[in-house]
Amino acid sequence: MDKNTIIGLLLIAAVVIVFSIYNRPDQEQLAQQRRIQDSIARVDAQRTALEAEQNRSLDTLEENTPRQDNVRSFFSAATPQGASADTLAAVNVAAQESPSDSLAETSFDAVSKDFVTLENDKIRLQINPKGGAIESVQMKEHKKYDKTDLFLFEGDEARFNLELYNRQSIRLSTEDQVFTPLVAADGKSVTMRLAYSSKQYLDFVYSLSDDDYMMNFDIRLVGMSGGLHSESLSNFKLNWEQKMRQQERGRTFEERFARIHYKYYKQDVVRMSESKKEEKEISEPLKWFAFKDQFFSSVIIADQPFSNAILSSQVLSDPDYIKDYKAEVLVPVTASADGDEFTAGFHYYFGPVHYNTLKGYDKDIKDKADKLELEELVYLGYRWLSWVNKWFVIPVFNFFLSLNWSMGLIILILTLMVKLITSPLTYKSYMSSAKMRVLRPQIQELEKKYPGKDQDVMMKRQQATMQLYNQAGVNPMSGCLPMLIQMPVLLALFFFFPSAIELRQQSFLWADDLSTYDHIISWSGNIPLITRFLGNHISLFCILMTVTNIIYTRFNMAATDTGQQQMPGMKAMPYFMSAFMFFFLNSYPSGLNYYYFLSTLMTIVITLSFRQFINEDKLLARLEANKKKPKKKSGFMARLEEAQKMQEKQARENAKQNAKRNYRR
Incomplete structure (x- = not known):
């Protein structure tokens, strides 16, 4: 290394040292830097904790929803951009951002297994956040044959889900999604909401009136039109399955009267077979269909008739269940003017097969073609009886x-x-x-007068008997x-x-x-x-x-x-x-x-x-x-005598034919 190189390096080092000393922060600046570093460390710690909590929530949701990943996957599949929600917690926050005015946010957690209860004096329903469907229906005024509580169904005895398809025809199902319950302040209705954001969500709305077996049910789909197939936006596909419990001691009769009923739109009510496995594909519009046992029934009534339906019934040999019913139906959807909201309305009837109760739902309907005719669920014999x-x-x-x-x-x-x-x-x-x-004594005299079982004798005896009756009136x-x-x-x-x-x-x-x-x-x-x-x-x-x-x-x-x-x-x-x-x-x-x-x-x-x-x-x-x-002979007696004469003539002809055949032999 030469002399000039050494002098240059020393000069550079001197410049760096002088610059560092000149730009060294004072005590106040050093304190400010320490505060900034501490804040950054706290933010990093909170971020790490939040990510851990998010992962635990997603793991729990995945355990409860084996068929689909989570709410995020449901909406990302139906969203054109495939945007991602940060966490499931963010989904719940979105659901809280713009609840309906009449709804109050409940304390239900996103992965809670607690059920929402709707009840009146007649029925008690529990709705499961998982799938947003009805978990159980209890008849409060009736008991099972063994005096225990009477449930139309409970738990996995019934299954309901809404099927949608995205633009790539990938199936999306609500069955395993976890909904957020939004219960009305009066406790008479609940909205089960599956939300991606405040402007993108799916609602199942249940409303139960006082002292009634009928319940309103509405489906609302908001902000999803860009990512769903056109068929899903014109017809919702619903699946409903129910295993019918044995509620009565006489299983034979319960099986005989348990069957699926359905009513064609503005036409008659039809019954499916009660004794064998049967499946029907129905392309004509249906107003309602019913899963019925002997004395109770679950009926789904559409505001707009079902456009297509596949109904199936199977007899079970299970000691606790008598029938297995399934229904796949398409129901027309009503779109809002701006094309952002799609709705379909229904009614559920969960109640007894009681003639006057069922007939009462047609009380205010004047046009016969528009009547529900639910009373046809009560089998009263042939129409002429x-x-x-x-x-x-x-x-x-x-x-x-x-x-x-x-x-x-x-x-x-x-x-x-x-x-x-x-x-x-x-x-x-x-x-x-x-x-x-x-x-009778005179008839017995005729028996003696014309004895024997020869056909000619019997004809004469019968003729004499009819003549006696005619003379005596x-x-x-x-x-x-x-x-x-x-x-x-x-x-x-x-x-x-x-x-x-x-x-x-x-x-x-x-x-x-x-x-x-x-x-x-x-x-x-x-x-x-x-x-x-x-x-x-x-x-x-x-x-x-x-x-x-x-x-x-x-x-x-x-x-x-x-x-x-x-x-x-x-x-x-x-x-x-x-x-x-x-x-x-x-x-x-x-x-x-x-x-x-x-x-x-x-x-x-x-x-x-x-x-x-x-x-x-x-x-x-x-x-x-x-x-x-x-x-004067009555028309009946004249026809009877004429028939006897014809019979007697035919008998003589037969006797002649038999005689000829015997002679030839």
Whole structure:
């Protein structure tokens, strides 16, 4: 290193030292620098703690939402820019920035498992922040058959989710997202909000009125139009699944009356099969569909009709559940004028299948085409029978129920009313059989005059019998017509009792529930043949009904014996039918068997009364007098005689043909 280089380095070092000394901060400047460094250190520490807390929140959310990452992924998938929210906490802050005026922020944490409760005097609902869906529905006025609380569903027994699709057709589901509950100040409604920012969010709005089974449900999608597929903005796709609990002791009937119902828009209500697995794809507009068991139902009613639906039902062998229902539906969406908000409105009905309650929802609807017709969920028999129940049986029940009478007494009064109304027909039927009974000696003379079972002889004997009836003014068929007229009433009541929730858990004598079977003997396990036809019990009311029916059968056969020969086995047929009815009705509601027991008993009493007041000697004298009067054949008798002649002619032709064939052989 030469002399000049050394001098240069020394001069540079001297300049640096002089500059450092000249620019050295004073004590005040040094204190200010220390304050700045301390502030930076505190900010770094807070940032580290916040990031750790954010990671813990996201880890917890991911555990609760296995199918999707988190709220951030849901909205980023539906946002064109794919913008990222800083944290889930920021999402909750966004939800609080602009809540509706009528909403008050609750204390629910973003990953809280606490449920929101809406209730009135009739139902109690819990709504789960996860998925924003209804977690459970409890009927507060009703109990399960074992007297425990009655839930239509609870927990994973029901599943609801809204499906959306982004512009790349990627499926977005609300099922596993965590919503923020915003509860109204009056506690009657709650908005479950899934928010990305104050201007981008999805709301599920639930509103429950006082003293009602019907609840409003609205879906609002705000600020998402840029990132969603056009189909998702024109139709929301909803999925609803529900496993139906066994609520009643009589599982057989609960399965029989548990089915999916749906109503075409401005058209009829349709029932799906209750006994087999069935799936229906429906392209016509639907107003509502219902998941129904025997006495309770979950109904979803759209403000605008569902445009497409896939409904499926499956019978379950699970001891706790009877059916599994599923529905996939599309519902039209209404867009705001600026195209920023998309909404769809619904109503839920969670309640009893009670005729007057369901019919009451059409009270203020004047146009028949616009009526909901929810009362069609109550199965009252075929259309040509249901009018008996709608216009007679149900009003009678409601009237006496309003008087707080016991159900056993009401059924007794109803039976008396039916018997009084049909007594003229019963009297006419009895008179027809009485006329043929007093002519029995003359019929027996004809049997002796035309003995044997040869076809020609039988035809002559039948012809002579009809001539005798015609001369005496007796129509053998007049006793059948009154019975046929009474059949609609008897059949209507047969359909009414299994569907009448009024009988549910109403006790009478030894029966603790008139809506299902009463049992004096019951057993577990399977007894071949017996269990198949009787179930695992024997009903006392069914036994009483059967015994009374056998007594009436014996009495009636003696009273209607006209002396004519009958086909072999015909006398035993009525007794066989009585025994068959025991096996058939043993599992039917005890209220129905009680009604049949009373009805048959009253019929015996009425028939005996007729017999006491009708003088058969005078009746026979009147019939003998009729023989002397000129007779004009009635149209029926003329047709009957013509049919007999044709039958006799055909018999002769057949006899000739048989004779020819035998001769050729």
